[in-house]
Amino acid sequence: MSKPKVLISDKMDPNAARIFEERGCEVDVKPGMTPDELKGVIGDYHGLAIRSSTKVTPDILDAATNLKVIGRAGIGVDNVDVPYASGKGVVVMNTPFGNSITTAEHAIAMMMALARQIPDANTRTKAGEWPKKDFMGVEVTAKTLGLIGAGNIGSIVASRAQGLRMKVIAYDPFLTEDRAIELGIEKVDLDTLLSRADFVTLHTPLTDETRNILSRERLENAKPGIRIVNCARGGLIDEVALKDCLESGQVAGAALDVFAEEPATDNPLFDAPNFICTPHLGASTTEAQVNVALQVAEQMADYLVNGGVTNALNMPSLSAEEAPKLRPYMALAEKLGSLVGQLAHGSLTKISIEREGAAAELNGKPITGAVLAGFMRRYSDTVNMVNAPYLAKERGLDVSEIRHDREGAFNTLIRVTVETSSGPRSVAGTLFGTQSPRLVEIFGIGIEAELDGDMLYVVNDDKPGFIGRIGTMLGGHGINIGTFNLGRRDAGGEAVLLLSLDEHPGAEIMTEAEKLEGVKTVKALRF
Template structure:
């Protein structure tokens, strides 16, 4: 039997190649090739190990006729066409936790650099000046650090900051009181954080909810003289507004490792005397690079030689025997988890996954993992079936699995329920023809719908003429409707509408829909 063949196409620790070889793979290390050269070569390999330089495009994947797995040594996979990889049957793996300590330490370094203006003082001193009177710093001891996001990296930052005798407060809608006590931090709302914090450090993924979370209005209403650090994701801060606040003194200083557009060769922030930046160095330490390289080699070799799946972004952890039977159930479970995650708001403390009928006879762990992967994706851009349970536990989310022996209206049914401040919210789905996922209930209202692509969720009063109004609105914006899916509690009462759309509705469309007569709620969904 031929050994699996792996190509390492980006520079990484040399021990990664050794691990591949020790575990039964042949490996070539060929870095710095052009896309054309990689395209010509990739067809002979079973595995491709990359960092951020190699771009695994649609064209590269089409040429990769033998490729079975792509391993990204690091977190971000923006350089991989994951959807096409999935279509080609190629597993995409990453190493989601290998950079946590390194990124947290970089944030702490930025805080200290801001406090003492170290980069500016260094530049002028090396320029032959002795500008001692121009650099009056501040102590971090006794200051309040506000964390926007208190997940894995945020928790590490909190511990390091407490070691510096800082008081730590945090805004994170999904942080439980128990987890906050465990971390030794105070949980507050965002406005309170911005009015109390001396330093703010962001540790949240970039989602529709977090984009420009530090908006112009929030920056203007923050504590005067606040200092802001972002080592998480570009796009979390309105950079033009931040520059204005730096110029006015509303923000005493800012330190960014990430930008809305990268590589950031230009930025409105450049040139501000109270601004410091680094070129996305959060994961750039020797230890982190070694850790992620070794981890990705271990994961890929295990998959290629033994069939084990770890930290896969597009494939569940499954044995070869279970996969065919469980695959449609996990597709349904992930969609239900994603749906309830997109619709339920506030501090979610409990999630329940119920299975009945044929679903109750299957291995429930992959189904639960699929639900959590879909549910947590709104809050983390590196979530997968392997790390979703860890992230849920880290946030204090109580997960329960319930298997019913009863026979209901459907041959098989999966129900996902969450506890919110407004009460229990649940969605349920089944399989049509034992393979096609279908939503059959949403928040107690019966409805039949496919969950796919771009959708619009509307809660409205059940009154004549509403369908015509929403249809006319979509037509006015040249948005084609694929399907109408309707449900209601009672005649004339609360109704729900799920529209399948050929394109994503923009903010203007959402705003107009919210203004239609009888509308209670509008939410854009994506699957």
């Protein structure tokens, strides 16, 4: 089996290439390529490792016919078209924790520089002045720091601020009371935070909900003399309103490492009073750049070689340790999804995936993704676990996941049910020997079958002679039967027959099968 090929297209710590090679990947390091040059070679690679320079556009993704994963050494993925990559079935990873300490420390440094006006004092002192009387700073001790966002970086800032004897309050819709107590901070709403905080630091991604979260109205209604630090993302603050508030004194000072438009070579804030800035240096330490490069190489190699998924933005996480255990379940889930997708007809608006027994104890997201990948193959021949949820969402498919604590007739079971115009249709499967997927129920009828290769699905009346008739018909066309799998509701009632065939039955055979005495439904399947 050939090794996965990875392209590193931005400057990165050389140890990243070493990690790829040690973990079983071929790697090429080609920083500085033009978009056309990248487009010309990307089709040869399974993985693309980048920082902020490479722009992964739809054109690049269209040319990346073998690409499985994009790894961003850093947090922001503004340079990657994540939705388009998802539609192409490409996993997009980042390294959200590799530069957390570095960014948090930069926020604290900016806060201290702002409190003591260090940049202006430095500039004027070097110019030959001695402006001691012009710089009256403020202490941070006993002041209130307001965090907008209390995730990984925000929590580190809180810890450092507490070491400076500051009181910390936070606004974060996802912060639980228990977590706030654990961090030693007070959870408040945004208006309360802005009315009480002496300093505010922002630690939230840029989304439709957070864009201009510090709007003109909020800045004007904040505590007079507030000082603001943003080392997170540009666009979180209304920059024009911030300048006006700095000039009026409503905001006593602001320190920004990020801007709405970057590179920020010309910004109205540059001539505002009590304003300091840096050129997006939050992650710029030797330690951070080494950490994110090594981390992205480890994550991508684990995915390409072992199937582990870590810090993916468009796919549930799946550790390298989990992957071997989940792999047979995912194979079973994909086959069940494919089966119900091939057999269910009409308008399909809802699908549910139930897990019970041992399956209920596992990470359910990859199992759901595998079911959807199998199911959605009726709509796309390029579907996989990454893009299947997006295809399902595009088609308005309601997906539900149900976990049962009970253990039934099987030690482990996955059931897939779709709602059709004729009512629910359900199939279920288990694992034999913890590895071998088996169908055990189809539309309420118990049956044991392997789902593999070309198969023929038949619903017929349970009457003597039928098996002989269909066997004779297939034999007459030179088609060999691999396995016979039978099930029925009750004696003389409706029966199900699943045959594995050595070749796919053509239209002529299907037409003849439909005319056999006792046949209600016949369908050619392929797995």
